[in-house]
Amino acid sequence: MRDWFLGKLTLEALPHHWYTVGGTLSMLLLGVGFALFLTKKRRWNWLWKEWFTSTDPKKIGIMYMIASALMFFRGMIDAAMIWLQQALGADSQGYLSATHFQEIFTSHGDIMVFFVTMGFFFGLMNWFVPLQIGARDLAFPFLNSLGFWLYVAGAILINFFFVIGGNFANTGWIAIAPLSELEFNPGVGVDYWIWSLQLSGLGSLLAGINFMVTIIKKRAPGMTLMKMPLFVWTSLCSTILIIAAFPVLTATIFLLWLDRFFGMHFFTVGFGGNQMMYFNLIWMWGHPEVYILILPAFGMFSEIVSTFSQKKIFGYTSMVCAALAITALSFLVWLHHFFTMGAGADVNSFFGIVTMLIAIPTGVQVFNWILTMFRGKVVFATPMCWFMGFACLFSFGGMAGVLMAAPPADFQVHNSLFLIAHFHTMIIGGAFFGIFAGISYWFPKITGFKLSERLGKRAFWLWLIGFFVSFVPLYLLGLMGATRRLDHYSSSTGWQPLYITSAIGFLIITCGIIVQIYQIVVSIKERKQNLDTTGDPWNARTLEWATSSPPPFYNFARIPTVTSHEAFWDMKKEQKSPKRYEDIWLPKNTGMGIYLSGFAFLAGFALVWSIYALAILGLIGVIACIIIRSIDEETEYLIPASEVARLERN
Amino acid sequence: MGLRIRIVGFASSLLLTLAAFFLAAHPDFFPVKVQTVVALLLVLAFFQATAQSICFIHLWREKGVPWNLLLFLSTIGMMIIIIVGSIWIMNHLNANMTGL
Amino acid sequence: MRRLNISFQLRRWRALKETNSAEETKVFGFWVYLMTDLIIFSVLFATFAVLQNSTFGGPSGRELFSLPFALAETLILLTSSFTCALATFAISQKQKKGALLWFLITFALGLSFLVLEFSEFAHFASRGATPQRSGFLSAYFTLVGTHGLHISVGLLWMFVMMLRIGKARFEPPLVSQLLRLALFWHFLDIVWVFIFTAVYASGHLL
Numbered sequence: 001m002r003d004w005f006l007g008k009l010t011l012e013a014l015p016h017h018w019y020t021v022g023g024t025l026s027m028l029l030l031g032v033g034f035a036l037f038l039t040k041k042r043r044w045n046w047l048w049k050e051w052f053t054s055t056d057p058k059k060i061g062i063m064y065m066i067a068s069a070l071m072f073f074r075g076m077i078d079a080a081m082i083w084l085q086q087a088l089g090a091d092s093q094g095y096l097s098a099t100h101f102q103e104i105f106t107s108h109g110d111i112m113v114f115f116v117t118m119g120f121f122f123g124l125m126n127w128f129v130p131l132q133i134g135a136r137d138l139a140f141p142f143l144n145s146l147g148f149w150l151y152v153a154g155a156i157l158i159n160f161f162f163v164i165g166g167n168f169a170n171t172g173w174i175a176i177a178p179l180s181e182l183e184f185n186p187g188v189g190v191d192y193w194i195w196s197l198q199l200s201g202l203g204s205l206l207a208g209i210n211f212m213v214t215i216i217k218k219r220a221p222g223m224t225l226m227k228m229p230l231f232v233w234t235s236l237c238s239t240i241l242i243i244a245a246f247p248v249l250t251a252t253i254f255l256l257w258l259d260r261f262f263g264m265h266f267f268t269v270g271f272g273g274n275q276m277m278y279f280n281l282i283w284m285w286g287h288p289e290v291y292i293l294i295l296p297a298f299g300m301f302s303e304i305v306s307t308f309s310q311k312k313i314f315g316y317t318s319m320v321c322a323a324l325a326i327t328a329l330s331f332l333v334w335l336h337h338f339f340t341m342g343a344g345a346d347v348n349s350f351f352g353i354v355t356m357l358i359a360i361p362t363g364v365q366v367f368n369w370i371l372t373m374f375r376g377k378v379v380f381a382t383p384m385c386w387f388m389g390f391a392c393l394f395s396f397g398g399m400a401g402v403l404m405a406a407p408p409a410d411f412q413v414h415n416s417l418f419l420i421a422h423f424h425t426m427i428i429g430g431a432f433f434g435i436f437a438g439i440s441y442w443f444p445k446i447t448g449f450k451l452s453e454r455l456g457k458r459a460f461w462l463w464l465i466g467f468f469v470s471f472v473p474l475y476l477l478g479l480m481g482a483t484r485r486l487d488h489y490s491s492s493t494g495w496q497p498l499y500i501t502s503a504i505g506f507l508i509i510t511c512g513i514i515v516q517i518y519q520i521v522v523s524i525k526e527r528k529q530n531l532d533t534t535g536d537p538w539n540a541r542t543l544e545w546a547t548s549s550p551p552p553f554y555n556f557a558r559i560p561t562v563t564s565h566e567a568f569w570d571m572k573k574e575q576k577s578p579k580r581y582e583d584i585w586l587p588k589n590t591g592m593g594i595y596l597s598g599f600a601f602l603a604g605f606a607l608v609w610s611i612y613a614l615a616i617l618g619l620i621g622v623i624a625c626i627i628i629r630s631i632d633e634e635t636e637y638l639i640p641a642s643e644v645a646r647l648e649r650n
Numbered sequence: 651m652g653l654r655i656r657i658v659g660f661a662s663s664l665l666l667t668l669a670a671f672f673l674a675a676h677p678d679f680f681p682v683k684v685q686t687v688v689a690l691l692l693v694l695a696f697f698q699a700t701a702q703s704i705c706f707i708h709l710w711r712e713k714g715v716p717w718n719l720l721l722f723l724s725t726i727g728m729m730i731i732i733i734v735g736s737i738w739i740m741n742h743l744n745a746n747m748t749g750l
Numbered sequence: 751m752r753r754l755n756i757s758f759q760l761r762r763w764r765a766l767k768e769t770n771s772a773e774e775t776k777v778f779g780f781w782v783y784l785m786t787d788l789i790i791f792s793v794l795f796a797t798f799a800v801l802q803n804s805t806f807g808g809p810s811g812r813e814l815f816s817l818p819f820a821l822a823e824t825l826i827l828l829t830s831s832f833t834c835a836l837a838t839f840a841i842s843q844k845q846k847k848g849a850l851l852w853f854l855i856t857f858a859l860g861l862s863f864l865v866l867e868f869s870e871f872a873h874f875a876s877r878g879a880t881p882q883r884s885g886f887l888s889a890y891f892t893l894v895g896t897h898g899l900h901i902s903v904g905l906l907w908m909f910v911m912m913l914r915i916g917k918a919r920f921e922p923p924l925v926s927q928l929l930r931l932a933l934f935w936h937f938l939d940i941v942w943v944f945i946f947t948a949v950y951a952s953g954h955l956l
Contacts (some may be wrong), residue, residue: 139775205786213779216717217771244728247786251793255892264881264888265806266797272804272885276743280736281793331731335739343742627910633923652839660832667828667946671821674951688952695947699940706835706936718781725785729792736796 134220297434393429418478659705811953
């Protein structure tokens with residue numbers, strides 16, 4: 001009886017370690033502070049009506065980016081703790097216990113990959129995919145809202161162990177078996193991992209389906225596939241990968257959960273379980289995932305390089321082919337994550353060769369960017385600086401990757417700090433620099449004023465220098481034999497100076513982040529001086545710049561007809577003005593996404609703690625919400641043509 | 651027209667199912683190895699899936715760009731990579747690492 | 751609140767022209783979702799293929815599976831897919847009563863399939879062949895059980911839709927939802943064809 005209503009909950013689950021108390025208090029202070037602020041300014045209704053229940057991709061995009069920024073701070077705190085521990089860890093246990101250290105690097109990886117990088121990209125895609133294809137909204141506005149709130153449910157769940165439970169998974173970010181099995185991890189940590197990733201993974205899958213259907217079906221008339229901006233192309237490729245790979249993650253985590261919850265034997269030691277199958281399946285998802293994280297950045301850089309070189313992108317067709325080639329090849333390389341597991345020479349050589357092949361279309365992209373700059377009138381605004389940093393870092397890290405693609409070389413550096421340095425170069429130098437470039441490029445469109453160029457460049461230099469100081473030592477350490485995830489080591493290895501140098505690099509990066517925050521504050525203060533009145537502050541070439549800054553809530557008063565791959569550039573030259581306005585149907589706001597995700601969160605939490613009654617309640621809630629939503633027929637509202645005309649005149 | 655194609659789909663699926671059952675129940679009917687019979691069964695299954703896709707789902711009838719068909723074929727490609735790839739890799743791993 | 755004045759209705763009619771493309775988009779989106787479902791099933795198939803000999807001394811497929819029983823399940827599900835196709839045909843002919851009747855028969859057949867499957871699982875459990883017994887059995891119960899779960903969801907959806915057919919007219923949104931349900935049901939039968947082949951038939955032979 002007790003099990004049905006309390007599951008495995010005991011008083012011990014309440015916070016009583018320094019970090020769980022600290023984490024809980026921080027979240028509490030943040031939440032209470034925000035609530036007090038809302039109460040004082042009487043903005044609760046506004047928050048619910050204007051933001052939380054909105055189906056407008058521009059609002060959802062901003063919410064994604066704010067949520068990602070919050071998770072970024074959590075991920076950076078984890079990183080700081082790792083750096084500090086490793087700098088101190090010569091001949092001493094440092095200040096963290098082994099288990100705690102393991103939980104920290106696990107949550108660092110999961111938060112940065114699932115919640116920060118994917119969140120920022122979904123935010124930018126929500127804003128700019130519809131604008132660039134001349135659409136008003138995504139194909140499924142409700143699913144957009146639902147996907148966001150499932151992501152939030154996952155984000156809350158991954159942080160919830162601070163409040164109830166005290167332990168996160170200590171298994172590494174992909175929770176490999178058999179360490180993640182019940183036999184070696186009987187606590188709730190791995191279960192928190194399972195359910196936060198299932199919920200956010202479902203959100204990502206829904207977003208992927210949404211963007212794919214939007215890009216295929218909702219383009220403006222005249223915009224054929226080969227006239228789409230490259231950001232839309234790479235977003236499409238990214239969604240192809242999401243649709244193909246995330247179900248693999250869902251199924252694999254489901255199997256792990258069945259092992260833990262029902263005592264099945266997919267990956268257990270004994271009873272016929274096969275742990276190597278877990279590696280196989282999880283990396284079958286894991287490899288396409290990293291391409292999901294980089295392809296939108298490629299697209300953003302194509303826009304940025306073309307705009308700031310004041311030239312058409314060089315080799316548009318080859319860029320499209322390269323993006324598609326990367327998409328296709330990324331499904332054929334997953335074994336390179338476990339060359340050392342023993343599949344043998346013939347299997348290893350197949351995957352090694354295909355891994356090396358992926359470098360070719362990537363190289364095509366880099367050369368096309370460089371050729372776009374060649375003989376262009378290059379303006380080194382902040383977004384372009386981020387591109388230059390990306391070009392250097394990504395090539396550098398990419399070469400490290402090609403080195404590891406050769407199985408014999410990989411046997412030496414597998415799971416060493418060389419690998420850590422490689423993938424951080426790709427994610428930070430590639431995805432993060434892309435996000436920063438995209439945000440500084442599109443900031444005026446989103447807010448109506450530009451960011452401070454001076455501070456932006458300073459932040460860039462701090463990030464770039466900080467990155468080199470941080471990660472070059474890690475490449476060296478890896479080649480010297482340092483393995484990843486070490487919480488302490490012998491000082492006789494001579495590694496400590498390099499670890500300390502790396503920690504100093506982290507401090508430089510932190511200064512860069514502080515400058516970025518300062519930049520936002522200053523830019524808001526100085527916004528009147530930096531207003532974007534034309535809607536096109538950079539003299540750009542794609543459709544999103546044809547709207548005001550920020551755009552009206554319906555994006556375009558009239559859906560434009562497109563004739564070339566640089567739709568806005570043509571429009572600027574032709575100077576057409578709209579003749580007639582038409583009625584616009586837009587989706588209504590709805591709270592159903594929040595309710596559904598709320599029930600999903602309850603169900604996930606209940607399954608973590610085996611609280612059967614609550615789990616059933618959550619499940620029934622989810623089903624009820626789905627049924628209620630499916631029979632709801634009044635989901636749109638009308639803006640008459642006269643109203644559109646009036647709004648446009650103002 | 652619509653009725654006829656559905657009946658054709660049902661009849662062909664029925665035949666293919668019974669054929670598969672017969673083959674599985676009497677593998678010695680043809681003088682071939684067991685693995686070949688299994689392969690034959692898979693071929694029969696593919697035919698039935700195709701018949702049902704055409705007759706019940708009307709897969710080839712879409713006008714304009716056949717996105718549905720393209721997606722379906724790509725997914726089948728992915729499925730083959732997942733299933734065949736896993737079997738290939740795991741067989742090698744099992745042979746080298748556990749001696750099975 | 752629906753307004754009844756003429757200009758609003760005119761606008762609605764103009765919007766309805768766009769509605770057909772909106773419904774097409776929904777069917778396409780559902781198709782994309784079905785592709786992701788196929789990927790989930792392929793992971794379960796792959797896991798079954800890898801673990802099919804991991805019986806850990808417990809019962810194997812050969813000992814457990816009854817081919818005639820699996821054939822019965824297959825024929826019932828196949829017939830239900832056919833009756834579902836007849837239902838969509840009735841919808842295309844705007845025959846409300848025909849559609850309702852054929853969906854009812856599909857529902858009954860689908861329910862019988864589930865009952866048979868449950869009894870099969872119960873029979874195995876009584877012989878000690880539970881999913882906790884071995885990796886092979888975990889994979890078997892998960893693959894076939896996930897398919898059964900999808901059938902259950904389909905039956906629930908069918909039940910809700912039958913209530914709606916009874917109450918409403920065949921407007922495009924309702925027709926589109928019914929077509930999506932039929933698509934789902936046909937897909938489940940196609941997946942079952944492979945389960946019959948790769949699990950029962952092969953299990954009987956290998």
